Amino acid sequence: EAGVVQSPRYKIIEKKQPVAFWCNPISGHNTLYWYLQNLGQGPELLIRYENEEAVDDSQLPKDRFSAERLKGVDSTLKIQPAELGDSAVYLCASSLGGTQETQYFGPGTRLLVL
Amino acid sequence: GENVEQHPSTLSVQEGDSAVIKCTYSDSASNYFPWYKQELGKRPQLIIDIRSNVGEKKDQRIAVTLNKTAKHFSLHITETQPEDSAVYFCAASMGGGSYIPTFGRGTSLIVHP
Numbered sequence: 001e002a003g004v005v006q007s008p009r010y011k012i013i014e015k016k017q018p019v020a021f022w023c024n025p026i027s028g029h030n031t032l033y034w035y036l037q038n039l040g041q042g043p044e045l046l047i048r049y050e051n052e053e054a055v056d057d058s059q060l061p062k063d064r065f066s067a068e069r070l071k072g073v074d075s076t077l078k079i080q081p082a083e084l085g086d087s088a089v090y091l092c093a094s095s096l097g098g099t100q101e102t103q104y105f106g107p108g109t110r111l112l113v114l
Numbered sequence: 115g116e117n118v119e120q121h122p123s124t125l126s127v128q129e130g131d132s133a134v135i136k137c138t139y140s141d142s143a144s145n146y147f148p149w150y151k152q153e154l155g156k157r158p159q160l161i162i163d164i165r166s167n168v169g170e171k172k173d174q175r176i177a178v179t180l181n182k183t184a185k186h187f188s189l190h191i192t193e194t195q196p197e198d199s200a201v202y203f204c205a206a207s208m209g210g211g212s213y214i215p216t217f218g219r220g221t222s223l224i225v226h227p
Binding site: 003004031040041042043044045048056091095101102103104105106107108 | 118120146148150156157158159160163203205207213214215217218219220
């Protein structure tokens with residue numbers, strides 16, 4: 001069974017440019033998470049989806065970040081415009097949902113904003 | 115919201131020694147506590163978890179203990195091996211349908227051969 005897939009793995013952009021990250025969760029996993037991980041820190045939740053519904057997005061900076069999970073499967077996280085402080089690893093994770101909390105993480109997208 | 119403190123930030127041991135990483139949490143409603151291992155440049159992977167109705171759980175060389183009264187839990191690794199070298203993260207959350215974990219800042223474990 002394939003794990004959580006993310007692309008791209010690395011992205012270098014100039015500030016003020018837009019950027020998008022893509023995540024394909026494990027098949028059958030209803031819950032999808034986007035995390036931001038700064039160097040030397042633990043993952044911080046940006047948004048959580050139950051199927052196609054965003055059920056927790058309180059930590060998502062909505063002035064520049066947006067996310068979608070059309071059809072309740074793949075998800076895209078977008079930043080527009082990117083700022084220097086957005087440089088980090090963006091992790092996607094999925095779980096079956098309900099009482100099955102075990103999260104499976106993707107390899108992450110490492111973003112560098114110049 | 116939940117706040118998770120993790121100590122130490124760095125832990126250096128000799129191969130074969132034991133390693134202990136400690137976490138405290140603030141929300142007494144938290145009842146699910148997973149531990150993740152993240153090797154350099156790789157994804158976090160769940161290594162063990164514990165629920166609030168259990169005080170201790172073991173899986174080969176890894177064990178986790180939970181003290182709900184004091185609101186702290188610990189990861190114990192015995193007979194450490196060089197391949198145990200990684201960053202370890204604890205997390206705390208309410209379980210079930212409201213699972214939104216709060217992670218600690220991580221502990222970098224270095225096992226010297």
